[in-house]
Amino acid sequence: MGKAPHTAVGRAATAAAIAAERRELADLFEALTPTQWGAPSLCAGWRVREVVAHMSMGFRCPTRKVLLELVKSRGSLHRMTDRLARRDAAAHPDAALAAFLRTHAHHPWTPPVGGLAAALGHDVVHGLDITVALGLDREVPEDRLRILLDAIDPRAFRVFGTDVTGVRLCADDLDWSFGSGTPLYGRGQDLLLVAYGRRLPAGRLRGDEVHRFVTA
Numbered sequence: 160m161g162k163a164p165h166t167a168v169g170r171a172a173t174a175a176a177i178a179a180e181r182r183e184l185a186d187l188f189e190a191l192t193p194t195q196w197g198a199p200s201l202c203a204g205w206r207v208r209e210v211v212a213h214m215s216m217g218f219r220c221p222t223r224k225v226l227l228e229l230v231k232s233r234g235s236l237h238r239m240t241d242r243l244a245r246r247d248a249a250a251h252p253d254a255a256l257a258a259f260l261r262t263h264a265h266h267p268w269t270p271p272v273g274g275l276a277a278a279l280g281h282d283v284v285h286g287l288d289i290t291v292a293l294g295l296d297r298e299v300p301e302d303r304l305r306i307l308l309d310a311i312d313p314r315a316f317r318v319f320g321t322d323v324t325g326v327r328l329c330a331d332d333l334d335w336s337f338g339s340g341t342p343l344y345g346r347g348q349d350l351l352l353v354a355y356g357r358r359l360p361a362g363r364l365r366g367d368e369v370h371r372f373v374t375a
Contacts, residue, residue, distance in 0.1 A: 170275055172302075172306075173275040173276060173278075173279055173306055174265075174275060176279055176300075176302065176303045176306060177264075177275065177278055177279050177282060178264040178265050179264075179300075179303075180279065180282045180283060180286065180303060181260040181261065181263065181264040181282055182260070182261055182264050184214075184257075184260055184282065184286045185257050185258060185260040185261035185264075186261075187286075187290070187295075187297065188207075188211055188253075188256070188257035188260070188289075189254060189257045189258075191207065191253070191293075193253070195207060195293055196208050196211075196253045198292065198293060199292060200288045200289050200292045201287070201288040201289075201291055201292050201352070201357050201358070201359070202285075202288050204241070205241075205244060206248070207289050207292070207293070208248040208253065208256065209244040209245055209248045210244070210285050210288055210289055211248075211253075211256045211257060211260075211289070212243075212244045212245075212247035212248040212251065212256050213240060213243070213244040213247075213285070214259075214260060214281070214282065214285050215256070215259035215260055215263060216240070216243055216244070216247065217266075217268040217270075217281075218259065218263035218266045218268055219247075219259065219263075220243070225239075228242075228243060260282075272315075273310075273312075273315070276306055276307065276310040277310075279303060279306060279307060280307050280310070280355070283299055283303060283304070283307060283348075283351070284307075284351065284352065284355045284357075286299075287299070287348060287351070287352055287357075288352075288357065291349075291352065291359065291360065291363075292360075294360075298348070299348045299351075301333070304333070304347050304348055304351065305333070305335075307351055308330070308333070308335050308337070308347055308350075308351060311337055311351075311354050316354075316356070319354075319355045319356035320356040321353070321354060321355065321356040322371075323337075323338050323343075323353065323354070324340075325340035325341060325368070326338055326340045326341055326342075326343050326366075326368050326371075327339050327340050327341065327342050327343065328343055328345075328350045328353060328354065329342045329343065329344050329345075329350075330344075330345070330346065330347040330350055331344050331345065331346065332346050332347055333347040335347055335350075337350075337354070341366060341367050341368050342366050343364060343365070343366040343368055343369065343372065344364065344365040344366055345359075345363055345364040345365065346363070349363045349364060350364075353372050358372060358373055358374045359372060359373055359374065360373065360374055361373050361374070
């Protein structure tokens, strides 16, 4: 089991996991072809390039600048992140976008809510948004995955557009489940994507309700 993120040991372990995840993803992204950089991701409307640009936005944009950009977007976080991701994806070469993650591997940025576990989730889930969409079988290390699965909070489902009503998420590669209802089976990292509101390619999930969680 992962260390509890709210303890000193847990915070240190999560910070180390974040740094490792960013370095590994930077290596992976630097090896992508131009065609892969321009391919769709699991994030609706974003190519791989926009996702990678978005992943480092919190490192590169101080809070004051983010607030100004939010005002420009009429208070819509979604519009702001979309606009900045598209802008930065066009402004920086692919290699630079990947390098931002390595350069800022130890950056202390966290999302507005959720602390270090949410920061790890941001990196891991967006990494999966890319690797799953590209058909790359990257396996998230179990210690990182357990931190995130143990931190799943239904209060965040509205933010992610998640609806697992009547479904119990059941990992078939880990001793983990969440929710109640009809079982939905899959690898832990695929169920993590479901918890973050993603629809997955067919064949990655099993269960009577699988149609709710796969791309058309």
